[in-house]
Amino acid sequence: MDTYDFSGKKALVRVDLNVPQDANGKVTDDNRARAIVPTVNKILKDGGSVILMSHLGRPKGKVNATMSLKPIGEHLSSLLGKPVIFAADCVGPDAKAKAAALKPGEVLLLENLRFHPEEEAGDEAFSKSLSELGDVYVNDAFGTAHRAHASTTIVAKFFPNDKLFGHLMQAEIDSVGKVLGKPQRPMTAIVGGSKVSSKIDVLQNLIGTCDELIIGGGMANTFVKAQGGQTGASLVEDDLLETARAIIKEAAEKGVKLHIPTDAVVADAFAENANTDQCAADAVPDGWMALDIGPKTIEAFRAVVLRSKTLLWNGPMGVFEMKPFQQGTVAIAQAVAEATSKGAFSLVGGGDSVAAVNQFGLADKISYVSTGGGAMLEYLEGKVLPGIAAVQG
Numbered sequence: 001m002d003t004y005d006f007s008g009k010k011a012l013v014r015v016d017l018n019v020p021q022d023a024n025g026k027v028t029d030d031n032r033a034r035a036i037v038p039t040v041n042k043i044l045k046d047g048g049s050v051i052l053m054s055h056l057g058r059p060k061g062k063v064n065a066t067m068s069l070k071p072i073g074e075h076l077s078s079l080l081g082k083p084v085i086f087a088a089d090c091v092g093p094d095a096k097a098k099a100a101a102l103k104p105g106e107v108l109l110l111e112n113l114r115f116h117p118e119e120e121a122g123d124e125a126f127s128k129s130l131s132e133l134g135d136v137y138v139n140d141a142f143g144t145a146h147r148a149h150a151s152t153t154i155v156a157k158f159f160p161n162d163k164l165f166g167h168l169m170q171a172e173i174d175s176v177g178k179v180l181g182k183p184q185r186p187m188t189a190i191v192g193g194s195k196v197s198s199k200i201d202v203l204q205n206l207i208g209t210c211d212e213l214i215i216g217g218g219m220a221n222t223f224v225k226a227q228g229g230q231t232g233a234s235l236v237e238d239d240l241l242e243t244a245r246a247i248i249k250e251a252a253e254k255g256v257k258l259h260i261p262t263d264a265v266v267a268d269a270f271a272e273n274a275n276t277d278q279c280a281a282d283a284v285p286d287g288w289m290a291l292d293i294g295p296k297t298i299e300a301f302r303a304v305v306l307r308s309k310t311l312l313w314n315g316p317m318g319v320f321e322m323k324p325f326q327q328g329t330v331a332i333a334q335a336v337a338e339a340t341s342k343g344a345f346s347l348v349g350g351g352d353s354v355a356a357v358n359q360f361g362l363a364d365k366i367s368y369v370s371t372g373g374g375a376m377l378e379y380l381e382g383k384v385l386p387g388i389a390a391v392q393g
Contacts, residue, residue, distance in 0.1 A: 001039065001167055004136070006048030010102055012134030013039065013166060014151050016143040016371065017054035017072050025071035031358075032143065033076055035371055039140045039166035040080060040107065049102040051134050052076075053090055053110045053151050054141070061117030073109040084109050090116070091129040099133040119150045126150045131158035137391075140166025143372040145387030146379075156390035163391050168371065173388065175347050175368035176379050180209055183310035184345065190305070190332060192217030193315030193352060196240045200247075201381035202314065207250055212257040212304050216293050216317035216328065220281070223248065223260045229282025232266070234289040259304055263294030265318065265325055272322040292318025293328035305335040309343070314350040314380060320359075329356050337365035349376035 015036045020028045027033065036052075043050050057067040070086055077084040085102070087095040090110035102108050110133075113119040118126035127150040131137070137159040139145070144152045156163045165173065179187070189210040191199055196219040206213060215223055221234040226244035251258040261281040266288040267274035278294050279285065293301070305311060313336055317328035333356055340346045348357050349370035357363045370376045379385060 001042060001138070001164055001170060004164055006043045006046035006136065008104060009048045009135040010051055010099065010133070011043045011048050011136050011138050012051045012053065012130065012155070013043070013138040014141045014144075014155075015039075015052050015054050015166075016141040017052070017069060017076070018056050018143065019072060021071065027072060027075045030075060030079070032371055033072065033079060035168045036140055036166065037079055039138065039168060042167065043138075044105055044107070047104045049104050050107045051099055051102065051110065052084075052107065053113055053130065055114040055119065055144070055151075056112050057114070059112060059114050061114065061120070063115045067112055067114075069109060069112050076107075076109065080107065082107065087111060091126065095133060113149075113151050120147075122148050122150050122154050124154060127154035128158055130155050136162040136164070138164055138166045139387055139391050140168045141387070142169050142172040142370070142375055144375065145169070145172075145372065145385040146375040146383070148386040152387040153390040156393075165388075165391055169388075171368065172370060172372065172376075175370070176349075176376075178345050179310055179312045179347050180205075180380070180382075183209070185310070186211040186308050187310040188212040188214065188304055188308040188312070190214040190216065190301075190311065190313040190336075191315055192219065192317050192329075193350070194218035194235060196222045196237050196244060198377075199315065200240075200243060201383075202377060203247055204250070205380060205382040206312070207247070207254055207256055210256060210312075212259065212308070213251060214259045214301050214304060216261060216297075216301070216332070217315050218290075219315075220261050220293075221290055224281050227260075227282070230284055231282075231290065232284030232286055232288045234266075234284055257304075259301060261290075261293045261297040262300065263296045264290035265292040265294055265327070267291050267324070270319075272324065274324075276324050291322070292320075292325035298328055298331045301332060302335045305332065305339050306342075308339055309345070311336055311339060311344055311346040312380070313346070313348045313353050314377070316352045316356050320352075320356050330360055333357050333360050333362050337362045340365055340367055349380065
């Protein structure tokens with residue numbers, strides 16, 4: 001991206017403008033839109049023009065006015081400080097005419113790609129139609145890099161010599177490289193969230209990389225029960241107790257220090273106004289459920305985080321959306337920020353942990369906050385993402 005000369009070229013840029021909006025179409029969180037600005041500005045500064053393509057929501061291959069990208073184009077115009085031309089479709093006469101008429105320094109936004117079923121099907125003819133709009137293909141949409149869709153993967157084959165990653169995509173790849181490639185030691189992975197089932201592959205991949213592994217959130221209950229603990233009415237995946245034991249055994253064999261909660265904040269119902277108490281993580285009373293890590297665990301986890309040089313955090317420590325059960329997640333977020341200020345490299349990835357650092361105002365104190373939820377999860381599992389392979393291939 002830094003060395004490519006976009007002068008006089010039309011750059012077809014896949015971005016992720018799948019941003020939340022209110023009932024009036026006003027953008028309520030523009031982090032993803034802001035993240036693409038450096039890529040767009042570099043192309044324009046070189047004397048190129050930009051054709052942006054994105055999806056929004058899940059229109060299931062049909063035109064749906066409530067999922068039009070038009071209002072987002074207006075918001076983008078204010079972020080870029082210049083008009084954004086809008087095409088009423090992403091292929092066909094209007095898109096072709098507007099792309100053909102585009103002058104250096106101008107920006108065109110195509111309508112929602114997913115209004116066409118061919119996008120998610122990865123249709124070759126549809127990809128070719130998209131490719132005919134530009135001279136160079138730039139993928140800057142990490143959030144969809146795990147999908148082999150027309151605009152994220154297939155289109156790249158029509159640009160054998162002119163395909164590259166945008167600044168955002170490159171930053172995502174580089175930051176994961178710092179964690180999974182050759183991390184500074186000690187490297188600690190903090191994995192939370194509600195279920196072990198969604199994180200098995202992540203845990204198994206990380207055991208080969210990290211020095212210390214912290215497990216929190218609802219998934220920790222399965223590990224507590226796997227070691228013979230009483231978990232009351234807590235969320236437990238009984239069919240994964242053997243898997244949890246296998247992960248504990250593998251960590252021990254590979255010399256990875258595994259940290260599981262020793263105490264918990266418990267409630268008699270899954271509700272903000274439930275009665276709460278604290279107890280040992282392996283002695284949760286019948287009818288009660290663990291909804292956050294307790295003070296002793298916070299102290300222990302914090303000490304691990306602060307002695308680390310590389311940190312990966314994926315998944316909250318408790319039900320942080322409810323005030324009585326957010327202390328663990330807040331404490332971990334603060335510890336990661338503190339370790340970062342002392343020179344550690346920190347990567348926060350996955351929807352809930354990203355939401356947490358944003359909610360607690362700590363995003364700017366983390367080395368890198370990923371924009372991709374599912375994509376980041378698959379990357380951490382060690383999978384090859386089709387959107388990355390298509391550009392690198």
